[in-house]
Amino acid sequence: MLQLHSVTKRYGDLVALNDVSLELARGEFFGLLGPNGAGKSTTMSLIAGLRAADSGTLTLDGQPLTAANSASRLSLGLVPQHIALYPELNAVENLRIFGELYGLRGPDLRARIDAALEAVQLADRRKDPVKNFSGGMQRRLNLVAALLHRPKLLLCDEPTVGVDPQSRNAIFEYLEQLNREGLTIIYSTHYMEEATRLCSRIGIIDHGKLHALGTLDELLLTLPFEEEVRFHATPATGLLASQLGAYGELTTVDGTHRFRPRADFKFSKLYALAESLELPARLFASQRPTLEAVFLHLTGRSLRE
Amino acid sequence: MRPVFVLVRKDLTNFLRNKAAVSLTFAIPFAMIYLFGQIFGINQKDSGPSGIPIAVVNASTNIAAAKLVDALKSENSLRIITETGPKEKRRPLTESDLRPMMQAAGADFRFAIVIPEDVISDTRLGLHLKFLSNPRNEIETQTVNGLLQKTIFSNVPELLGASLQARAKNFLGDASLNTFNRGIANAIAGAFGGNIDEILARIENGNFGFDQLTKAATTPGSNTGTAGADQKSAMADVFSRIVRIDTEQVVGAKVKSPMATALVGGWAIQFLLFALSASATSLFRERDAGIFQRLLAAPVTRAQILWSKFVYGVLLGLVQLLVLFFAAGLLFGIEILPHLPLLALTCVFAAAACTSFGMLLAAVSSSPEAASGLATFTIMLMSAIGGAWFPISFMPQFIQQFSKLTLVYWSMEGFSAVLWANQGFVQLLPILSILGGIAVVVMSLAVWRFNRGKIFG
Ligand SMILES: Nc1ncnc2c1ncn2[C@@H]1O[C@H](COP(=O)(O)OP(=O)(O)OP(=O)(O)O)[C@@H](O)[C@H]1O
Ligand SMILES: [Mg+2]
Numbered sequence: 001m002l003q004l005h006s007v008t009k010r011y012g013d014l015v016a017l018n019d020v021s022l023e024l025a026r027g028e029f030f031g032l033l034g035p036n037g038a039g040k041s042t043t044m045s046l047i048a049g050l051r052a053a054d055s056g057t058l059t060l061d062g063q064p065l066t067a068a069n070s071a072s073r074l075s076l077g078l079v080p081q082h083i084a085l086y087p088e089l090n091a092v093e094n095l096r097i098f099g100e101l102y103g104l105r106g107p108d109l110r111a112r113i114d115a116a117l118e119a120v121q122l123a124d125r126r127k128d129p130v131k132n133f134s135g136g137m138q139r140r141l142n143l144v145a146a147l148l149h150r151p152k153l154l155l156c157d158e159p160t161v162g163v164d165p166q167s168r169n170a171i172f173e174y175l176e177q178l179n180r181e182g183l184t185i186i187y188s189t190h191y192m193e194e195a196t197r198l199c200s201r202i203g204i205i206d207h208g209k210l211h212a213l214g215t216l217d218e219l220l221l222t223l224p225f226e227e228e229v230r231f232h233a234t235p236a237t238g239l240l241a242s243q244l245g246a247y248g249e250l251t252t253v254d255g256t257h258r259f260r261p262r263a264d265f266k267f268s269k270l271y272a273l274a275e276s277l278e279l280p281a282r283l284f285a286s287q288r289p290t291l292e293a294v295f296l297h298l299t300g301r302s303l304r305e
Numbered sequence: 306m307r308p309v310f311v312l313v314r315k316d317l318t319n320f321l322r323n324k325a326a327v328s329l330t331f332a333i334p335f336a337m338i339y340l341f342g343q344i345f346g347i348n349q350k351d352s353g354p355s356g357i358p359i360a361v362v363n364a365s366t367n368i369a370a371a372k373l374v375d376a377l378k379s380e381n382s383l384r385i386i387t388e389t390g391p392k393e394k395r396r397p398l399t400e401s402d403l404r405p406m407m408q409a410a411g412a413d414f415r416f417a418i419v420i421p422e423d424v425i426s427d428t429r430l431g432l433h434l435k436f437l438s439n440p441r442n443e444i445e446t447q448t449v450n451g452l453l454q455k456t457i458f459s460n461v462p463e464l465l466g467a468s469l470q471a472r473a474k475n476f477l478g479d480a481s482l483n484t485f486n487r488g489i490a491n492a493i494a495g496a497f498g499g500n501i502d503e504i505l506a507r508i509e510n511g512n513f514g515f516d517q518l519t520k521a522a523t524t525p526g527s528n529t530g531t532a533g534a535d536q537k538s539a540m541a542d543v544f545s546r547i548v549r550i551d552t553e554q555v556v557g558a559k560v561k562s563p564m565a566t567a568l569v570g571g572w573a574i575q576f577l578l579f580a581l582s583a584s585a586t587s588l589f590r591e592r593d594a595g596i597f598q599r600l601l602a603a604p605v606t607r608a609q610i611l612w613s614k615f616v617y618g619v620l621l622g623l624v625q626l627l628v629l630f631f632a633a634g635l636l637f638g639i640e641i642l643p644h645l646p647l648l649a650l651t652c653v654f655a656a657a658a659c660t661s662f663g664m665l666l667a668a669v670s671s672s673p674e675a676a677s678g679l680a681t682f683t684i685m686l687m688s689a690i691g692g693a694w695f696p697i698s699f700m701p702q703f704i705q706q707f708s709k710l711t712l713v714y715w716s717m718e719g720f721s722a723v724l725w726a727n728q729g730f731v732q733l734l735p736i737l738s739i740l741g742g743i744a745v746v747v748m749s750l751a752v753w754r755f756n757r758g759k760i761f762g
Contacts, residue, residue: 048602070604078602080595086315088322093315100311101603129322145599 001026001184002047002153007056009042009208016042018208019056024186026152029179031199032188033291035303039208040188041081044157047186048078060153074102077151081158083138084145087131091122091141094130095148102149109148116144119174136167143171147178154178156187160194172198190303192291204295211298219294225249225260228289229270233257240277244270253302260293308605312613313620316584320621326580330625334576335632338569342637357449360386360406360417362398365424373420376456383452386414403437416449564696565637570720571693573629574655574713575684580625581618581663582680588614588760589673597761607761611752615660622656623649630724639724647723647733654740655716661748662712668754687711715739 002024009017017039024030032040045051046058049065049072058065060072085094095113099105104112117123120140130138143159156175160168175198179185189195195202196216204212204219212219225248231237233255241257244250247269248261261267271281295303320326363374378385388395389402403417419435436453490505588610591597600610627649634641641648666683670676688694690704691713697705708714719736722728755761 045598048598050598050601073602073604076602078598080598082593082595084595084599086319086596088319089315093318097311097315098599098603101308101600101605103307103604 001061002186003057003059004043004047005057005059007046007053007058009039009046009051010054015208017046017053020205020208020210021056022203022210022213024153024184026184027179027182028184029175029198029200030184030186031195031202032186032205033190033192033195033202033295033303034188034205035190035301037207038190038205040190040205041157042208043205044078044155044186044188047153048076048155049073074149075152077146077149077154079143079146079154079156079159081161083142085130085138085142088129090129091117091126091133094141095145098145099148104149112148116148120144121170136163139163140167140171143174152184154183154185156185158188158190160189160191192295192303196291202291204291204298206295206299206301212294216291219291220289223260223289223294223297224263225265225289226263227261227286228293229259229261230256230285230287231259231283236277237279237283240273240279243273249297251296253296258293260289260297308603308609309613309616312600312605312610313617316613316617317620320584326583329576329583330580330621331628334572334625334629337572337576338629338633339636341568341572342565342633357382357416357452358384358386358414359449360398360403360414361420362400362403362417363387363420364400364422365420366422367424370420370424373456377418377453380452380456383449383456400435407437418453565633565639566721566724567692567696567717569629569633569637569639570626570717571688571691571713573626574659574716575688575693577622577625577656577659578662578684578687578713579680580621581660582666582677582684583663584618584621585614585660585663585667586670586673586676586680588667589670589676592760607755608752611664611755614664615657615748618660618663619653619656622659623652626652626656630720641724644723644727647728647730648720650730651716651719651723651733651737651740654737654744655712655719657744658712658716658740658747661744661751664751665747665754667760668751668758671759687713690714692717712740712743715743 002022004020004022007017007020008015020039020043032043034040042051046053047060047065049069052066060075063069063072065072086097089097092113095116096109099109099112114123117126120143122137122141125133125137130141133141139159139162143156146154160171163171172194175185175187187194187198199216201213201215202219203210212222214222231240233241233252237257241250241252241259244257244259247265248259250260251258259270261270267286270284274281274284292303295301320330359377361374361377363370374385374387377383387398389398389406390396400419400421403419406413407415407417415438417437419437421435424434436450438449486505487501490501494501494504597610601607630639630641630648630652633639663680666680667676670679690697690700690707691711692700692708693713697708697714700708715736719733719740722733722736726732
């Protein structure tokens with residue numbers, strides 16, 4: 001459905017996207033995972049035709065995606081990273097403006113607005129000015145404003161920033177429902193939990209480069225280890241940490257040591273080392289690695305950096 | 306085209322929700338217009354007893370002088386004060402009362418006329434009147450001067466006749482003047498009929514029939530068809546034409562219009578500029594909020610976004626200017642309805658120039674703060690030198706040269722051309738062309754800057 005071929009985008013000297021290629025099938029829920037400044041929004045804006053790529057091509061159903069191609073815009077919906085609503089106007093007025101810009105009107109538009117407000121539990125606040133909404137409510141309205149014209153492809157740029165867990169869950173469920181009904185979604189985030197929960201396929205992006213692309217399992221398989229051992233960084237565990245470095249990869253994030261052993265490492269060795277240093281076994285937590293570990297492995301830095 | 310319509314309607318709704326914007330556009334300029342109207346003493350037409358207060362002291366025993374006082378009293382725009390003192394002991398004002406009373410803070414009147422004993426002297430031709438003023442402002446003084454001239458010239462011509470007689474007596478001597486007058490009386494009686502003694506008595510009183518002439522002049526339809534009446538009305542024409550030259554520029558409701566028109570136009574344009582700059586600056590807010598992303602991701606072009614702002618600005622300006630002119634019409638008696646089509650046209654052109662100015666401000670600025678700082682400075686400057694605050698004739702010649710470079714000046718020129726000089730479309734065309742030219746040039750600059758500036762970057 002969507003194809004990006006060797007896309008590069010520069011802002012002056014800064015290379016915001018560097019030779020990115022990507023192919024999306026209809027009905028996918030695709031996650032774009034990367035930290036601040038990775039190039040997520042830039043990717044979205046190129047697909048939405050807001051900017052032109054410096055090189056490479058983007059097509060939707062074989063049609064080039066350019067600023068001039070207004071037909072393809074009708075099949076796209078963009079949920080901007082910021083709350084892109086008119087704060088003085090109420091929910092219905094906001095939705096009416098965006099619906100009308102897509103050529104909707106009359107009873108059809110009214111029905112779609114009602115349904116959209118119902119879907120994100122804002123029906124009872126329909127006449128309130130958007131500036132009086134909570135952050136989570138604004139996010140939900142920001143989302144449905146991109147859906148009135150029933151796009152085939154939805155671009156969600158970090159749609160849950162500043163949203164409490166409950167609102168976040170409501171947004172997730174709504175997006176999952178839309179995806180089940182056939183909507184193709186590109187979802188950008190810097191939360192690995194969101195990508196893990198929602199996305200059927202994930203692209204890992206940093207510094208404008210798409211480092212890896214695949215399902216969660218495929219990405220985890222790229223790791224040279226299957227399990228990760230974590231323990232708190234204290235003076236007592238310092239010596240152990242330095243010794244473990246010889247058997248695999250050891251990183252320290254937020255006061256926690258993470259040890260990813262090489263494939264041939266035997267865990268009995270870890271416990272033997274701990275015992276010799278008089279460290280109790282309960283200090284150690286072992287878990288399957290997460291996307292966080294994949295990101296760290298690929299880019300050498302943490303998603304939260 | 307439809308996106309432009311949707312966005313314009315959005316901007317209008319947004320405007321109405323924003324109380325600060327509404328009051329900046331309508332309430333504040335109206336308050337300024339009202340306030341300055343009071344300061345400049347622009348009163349409503351035929352404001353009756355609440356006219357400009359003038360003290361009148363009549364020290365002359367001449368009957369004509371008493372008539373002058375009556376005539377002044379019958380002038381609607383003046384309120385004549387002839388007495389002073391507490392209620393029970395009212396007494397006529399004297400000349401020595403006037404100066405202290407006029408100098409006092411909160412004086413009841415700032416103008417006074419003294420008709421001295423020697424209102425008519427045999428050594429000078431003309432009337433000797435004293436006019437005392439404490440001119441708070443030039444406009445009011447001119448208004449009073451004009452009203453007095455009109456009253457004196459059109460209502461009490463006998464005073465002039467008496468003055469002629471006194472002068473002739475001094476020149477010819479008593480006996481000769483008698484002979485002269487009798488000769489004229491004879492000639493008149495011979496030509497038109499009538500009693501020689503009666504005619505002579507009237508001539509000696511200085512009554513040359515000027516009063517008849519002015520009556521005939523004010524009611525030209527009352528021509529009786531006799532030879533004498535024809536002649537009278539011909540002379541009346543001459544006489545009233547002389548008078549009219551004096552009165553037309555300075556007298557009555559008309560003198561209020563240019564000032565009131567300038568006042569309304571100036572303040573309205575100034576605040577329209579503020580409102581439109583704020584609206585153009587809102588482009589920054591919409592950009593930062595990502596609204597442009599949302600609009601441009603929809604089938605909306607950059608050009609349509611800019612056009613919608615322009616159309617909105619012109620509409621808002623048209624409505625604001627017309628509302629303020631109508632309000633001022635009620636306040637100051639400016640006639641709006643007969644001029645409505647041309648006034649509306651001028652408003653559209655002025656609003657277009659103002660809108661493009663706001664757009665250019667937003668286009669050359671890097672942030673909304675920079676834009677509003679620049680807006681405040683340039684709008685105040687343009688308003689001041691463009692004549693929105695004071696008539697530009699009050700300003701030094703050096704500054705007046707720059708007035709014509711401002712759209713404030715040309716907007717105000719347009720308004721006074723329509724409302725005051727009563728000009729037609731063709732005469733208005735040069736001003737409209739200038740305003741339209743400003744709009745086109747400035748808007749083109751703005752669009753050019755927008756395309757390479759930060760708003761869509
Ligand atoms: N309009 C612009 N002009 C110049 N540089 C820009 C512009 N937009 C983005 N950049 C730069 O391009 C890089 C990618 O930015 P982008 O907004 O795509 O990142 P992102 O992944 O969306 O980050 P975030 O999570 O913070 O939203 C960043 O280094 C950013 O500073
Ligand atoms: Mg972003």
